[in-house]
Amino acid sequence: MNKPDAKPHSSRVPALLIVLAAFLLLGYVLWQTETRPSTDDAYVYADTIDVVPEVNGRIVEMPVRDNQLVKQGDLLIRIDARPxxxxxxxxxxxxxxxxxxxxxxxxxxxxxxxxxxxxxxxxxxxxxxxxxxxxxxxxxxxxxxxxxxxxxxxxxxxxxxxxxxxxxxxxxxxxxxxxxxxxxxxxxxxxxxxxxxxxxxxxxSLEFTEVRAPFDGRIASLRTTVGQFASAYKPIFTLIDTRHWYVVANFRETDLKGIKAGTSATLFLLGDTGKRFQGRVDSLSFGVLPDDGGTVIEGLPRVQRTINWVRVSQRFPVKISVQDPDPELFRIGASAVAVLRPDEPTKTGQ
The missing domain is CATH 1.10.287.620 (Helix Hairpins)
Structure with a gap:
């Protein structure tokens, strides 16, 4: 009498382990998604000002160049002071x-x-x-x-x-x-x-003939030079405030639960994905312009009679303050990835 073959039974074990590992991995991914929402719909942002003279005159000195770093108090523009x-x-x-x-x-x-x-x-x-x-x-x-x-x-x-x-x-x-x-x-x-x-x-007016940097920053969009006649209150170039950098990340509204000012975040820039930066949520947006919202005609809302069966969740900008940014890597508009960590203790006042 022959013994039954045990080979088919033993061959199903790896398959079961693979399926189990896949379910575990899927569960981990879902848990990560729920507890640490992330998005690659993000970009680098910093405050900027338009550098404008407050008096009219011809530019006689401009000791700065485009994309240069400047310190607070540095001379940016000198206008002919003789008049x-x-x-x-x-x-x-x-x-x-x-x-x-x-x-x-x-x-x-x-x-x-x-x-x-x-x-x-x-x-x-x-x-x-x-x-x-x-x-x-x-x-x-x-x-x-x-x-x-x-x-x-x-x-x-x-x-x-x-x-x-x-x-x-x-x-x-x-x-x-x-x-x-x-x-x-x-x-x-x-x-x-x-x-x-x-x-x-x-x-x-004589004092206004010298325009100096109000803060540490970087020159941007410089398109003129010495000899140009400058008009009062007409921008000459832009000054980026490099003291504070932010990442503006657009998160789905379903990911915003539990997110508030002070929530920890991990940030990556596509310019160098090998570096990670830490940050904290500065603020959450409370309004965006809807793409397909109803319009109001004569006081009554006009709503489309047909709707899509698939409902796409709205995205809201989350402004994240970056801690210890790399001044050579951070540029306004640079692509970024943001991962929020709401499960960590929130620190306020930063």
Whole structure:
């Protein structure tokens, strides 16, 4: 009697192991996908500013070149400062002239004030003389009734009384004219404030002829050179802020659960996939423009009557701050891969 062949049974073992390994690998991949979402729909980003002069003029110095690294405070552009220096010198000269004019006018005003004070004193003196003449006339008139004085003496007293009254009126008019003639330097002082403001503006314009780097960065899109006439507020080139680099990764909305600011991330750049960089989520976008959203007509939404059976999830940008970026590798727009690690403890404030 022959024994049954055990070979078919033993040949199924490797196949079962392979299937089991495949299921385990699939489970691991699904677990990784759920716990550590990743995307290759990502790019490198950094803040930029347009370098613009704030005054018009011809560029006389540009000690930078395209794609150069610069430090905060480095000179980027120098515009011909001669017109602005001349305007400043002119304003300062006008201020000197105006100060001299104010001094001369002040002396004239002082003299007018002295004349007005003298006229007031003359009024007081004329008033005293008029009072005395009036008292003298009254005494003489009483003595005339008793025959102690002559009529001629009374007439002389009346004449003196009228004369001193007239002098008092004349002194009053002279004092009014002297007081009205007193001018001031208020208008000139106001002009001096205006000239001082012009000097400040001229100094500011002169300062604006030099454009310096506000932060450490890299020059980009430089398309001009010395001799070009620069217009105020018209960009000349771009300055990339190399102090902070980001990766903007577009994740499916189904992957955003549990993702928040501070979530750890691992980043790769296609320029050198052998290097990995660490980062943390800076922020999540809360709005994108839908490709097939309904439109609103007369206040009512218009929705397509037919829809696709396959629903594609929307992607939202996630801004990731890069820690210790390689300054020679990071470029705006470079392709990147981002892997989020929400299972790690979140660190905030970074």
């Amino acid at each position: 602005y220096q001349d305007a400043l010198d002119q304003a300062k000269a006008r201020l000197v002239t105006l100060n001299h004019q104010i001094g001369l006018t002040q002396r004239s005003v002082n003299a007018q004030q002295y004349e007005a004070a003298s006229a007031v004193a003359s009024v007081e003196r004329a008033r005293a003389q008029a009072t005395q003449s009036n008292d003298t006339l009254q005494r003489l008139e009483k003595l005339l009734a008793k025959g102690y004085v002559s009529v001629e003496a009374v007439d002389q007293a009346r004449t003196a009384q009228r004369s001193t009254a007239a002098e008092l009126n004349a002194s009053r008019l002279q004092a009014q004219r002297a007081g009205a003639a007193v001018s001031g330097v208020d208008a000139l002082v106001a002009q001096r404030a205006e000239v001082e403001a012009q000097i400040s503006l001229a100094e500011l």
